Amino acid sequence: MKPSQQVLELATTVPGATTDDLLHKLLANLTALLGARRAYVTEVVDQGVSRTVASWEDDKRGPAREYKINGTPCAMVMRDGTQVVDCALGERYTLDESSLGYGCQSFVGSPIVGHGGERIGQLCVFGASPLGDPEMASALVAMAAVRVSSELEHRQQEAALAQSEAYSKAIVATAAEGIVTVNAKGQIESFNRAAEKMFGYSEKEIVGQDVHVLIPEQYRNQHAQHVTRFFETGKASIIGTGREVTARRKNGSVFPIHLAASEVSLGGERCFAGIIRDVSEQKAAEESLRATERRFRAVFDQRLQLVAILSPAGIVLEANQRSLDFTGLQRDQVIGREFWATPWWTHSPELQQRMKYAIQAASQGESLQFEVTKPRKDGELGILNLSIRPIMDKLGEVVFLLCESHDITEHKQAAEEARDHRERMAHVSRLSTLGEMAAGIAHEINQPLTAISLFSQAGKRLVEAGQFDKMDEVCFKLNEHALRAAEVVERMQSMARQGENxxxxxxxxxxxxxxxxxxxxxxxxxxxxxxxxxxxDLPPILVDGVQIQQVALNLLRNGMEAMIAFDERKGCPINIATRLNDHKEIEVAVTDCGGGVPRNRMDKLFTPFSTTKKSGMGMGLSISQAIIRAHGGRIDFCNTESCGARFWFTIPASEKESHNGR
Structure with a gap:
């Protein structure tokens, strides 16, 4: 056979055969034409490693195998990308039993090149003896390599297509959404697993049925009209978009779905695909969310506090109705605005600045509380106790700020009225105490007045006698006793004065x-x-001095009165002491020797108008208790072992420097 005929025979081998059959038939013909022993089609597996795709050995199909090409002529073909013809194989290479060319003397190999120019494998032929016509062998192998390259590309394309189809089917079959395809006649052609679960039909029983079985009866005519209009005008209400519609299950129940429909053309035929998502749970969740929102809004708006929710930057995100009604504002006047710039605070630039600083601190994780004023809808300023605190997520990041306040205007007014009442009662009590002390005070004043009278008479006689040199001493004594009397009067005036707290x-x-x-x-x-x-080493105290004197004087006088009434006091003194107690408070204690407090009086001792005195009002200890509590302290008593009583009160120490006792 002429070489040209041999090439033609090789090029037209087994037309229409499968790739695998074609490759083996091609290798069989090639070995026959060249009188070769073995022929292989290989593909690259890894660096220096190839795998046989088809093999022909000793007139039959050979097994598939992987082999190393280093140290063989195959390595030169893959390295250089050119055909290699070697008629003295045994002299150039030492090939062991694992090599493709073991026991052979000649080799012809051509690279198989992919469509991108890359070397994907090779076609190699091994002869048991030297080649008879190396040029013809080279041409035939080169021709066969081109044919193999074409077949391998075709096989790769088929494999890729098959894999793509398999992936597509797997994706459709396992998709979370229901996927249904319908032909132009409205018949269902495919129905994936999610659709089966969603509608209750199996693919076997639903394919071929009209899509109307999935549509509630009351909507079928409307659907038919949409389809007719689409075919006539090309205008669709749902094709290419998505919307919520109502669907029907096999058992007749209806449920909401989200349907996204699209049109495709397969083989010139129109087909429609629908991706369906059951939104029953979503709709239920949305309704639950709306119900929760309604409940939240009802509770939020009816809270007694004035509440606002802010972003960390201080933007008002939400405000309850009570906070709006307090000032007579509308939601659009505060929502979306900076908290300090809302009409709640524009009456005071200083308060606006304070709010701004407070929000900056809260956004850094700090909680704050303070009193503010806010305009009421009647135009008057209300007093609010306001707090701003950060709300954080699980990571400790501030997600928003919660601002709460409640109106304490009436409370402050009531507290002010109570304070005024307490002041009036304390003043009355002081006046009553001074009245009861009148005899002692008169005696205290009479002594310097008597001395002044005597020294005045003595001065007169000295003047009449012309003894002016002794008048300096007389005048000094007159001034001394006048100051003494003035001191007594000043103490009386101080106690009697109604101060401003x-x-x-x-x-x-x-x-x-x-x-x-x-x-x-x-x-x-x-x-x-x-x-x-x-x-x-007592620290100073922040007090109304007159009121604290009133309490101490009341305890001293009560102790002295108890001692006067107790026959066995025997000249025992009354003691008053100051100290810093274990709680870092200033404690003032009065200890008498007056027989102690009777058991039947202990529970009522601080009750207003409770007294055993014939002339007393029973208000002294009650007023004293109110004064001490107003100063943040405590007042209490106990009986002593020496038949007396000990009354004490405490006052919080100030954080200023301490004063040493003198």
């Missing part, structure tokens, strides 16, 4: 010392000695 930092020891001096005038009448034990 102004608190100031004072030294507790100095305050109690002045109280002792005021009480001593009465104590001397009854021959009672007042001992004062000063505490040391």
């Amino acid at each position: 102004l608190k100031e930092l004072v030294d507790c020891n100095e305050l109690i010392e002045s109280t002792v001096r005021l009480a001593e005038s009465e104590a001397r009448i009854y021959d009672i000695q007042i001992e004062f034990d000063r505490g040391t």
Whole structure:
């Protein structure tokens, strides 16, 4: 056979055969034409490793195998990408039993090149003896390599198409959404697993049926009209878009779905695909969310507090109805605006700035609380107790700020009225106390007045006698006793004065010392000695001095009255002491020797109008308790082992420097 005929025979081998059959038939013909022993089609597996796609060995199909090409002529073909013809194989290579060319003497190999120019494998032929016509062998192998390349590409395309179809079918079959295809006649052609689960039909029983079985009866005519209009005009209400519609299950129940429909053309025929998602749970969740929102809004709007929800930057996200009604505002006047710029705070630039700083602090995780004023819808300013606190997520990040406030205007007014009432009662009590002390005070004043009278008479006689040199001493004594009388009067005026409840930092020891001096005038009448034990290193206290003096004086006078009524006191003194207790409070205690508090009086001791005195009002201890509580302290008592009573009260210490007792 002529070489041209051999090439033609090789090129037209087994037309229409499968790729696998064609490759083996081609290798069989090639070995026959060349008188070769073996022929292979290989593909690259890895660097230096190839795998046989088809093999022909000793006139029959050979097994598939992987082999290393290093140290064989196949390596040169893959490395250089050119045909290699070797008629002295045994002399150039040492091939073991694992090599494709083991026991052969000649080799012809051509690379198989893919459509992108890459080397994807090779066609190689091994002869048991040297080639008879190397040029013819080279041409035939090159021709066969081109044919193999074409077949391998075709096989790869078929494999890729088959894989793509398999992937598509798997995706459609396993998709979470229902996927249904319908032909132009309205007949269902495919129905995936999700659609089966959704509608209750199996694919076998639904394919071929009209799509109307999936549509509730009341909507079927409407659907038919849409389809007719689409075919006539090309205008669709749902094709290419998605919307919610109502569908029908096999059992007749209806449910909401989201349908996204599209039109495709397969083989010149129109086909429609629908991707269906059951939105029953979504609709139920939306309704639940709306119900929750309604409940939240009802509770939110009816809260007693004025509430606003802010972003970390201070933008008002939400405000309850009560906060709007308080000032007479509408939602659009506050929602979406900076909190400090809303009409709630525009009445005070200082308050606006304070709100801005407070929000900055809250956005950093700090909680704040303070009193503010806010305009009411009647035009008056209300007083609010306002708090701003951050709300954080699980990571500790501030997600929004919660601002709550409640109107304390009436509470503040009531507290102010109560304070005024307490002040009036305390003033009345002080006046009553001064009235009861009148005898002692008169005696205290009479002593310097008597001395002044005597020294005036003595001065007159000295003047008449012309002894002017002694008048300096007389005038000094007159001034001394006048100042003494003025001091007594000043103490009386201080106690009688109705002050303005102004608190100031004072030294507790100095305050109690002045109280002792005021009480001593009465104590001397009854021959009672007042001992004062000063505490040391006492911090100052922020108090209304007159009120604290009133409490201390009331305890001293009560103790002295108990001692006067107790026959066995035997000259025992009454003691008043100051100290810093374990709670870092200033404690003032009065200890008497007056027989103690009877058991039947202990529970009612601080009750208003409760007294055992014939002339007392029963308000002293009650007013004292109110004064001390207003100063943030406590007042209490106990009986002592020495047949007396100990009354004490505490006042919070100020954080200023301490004052040493003197």
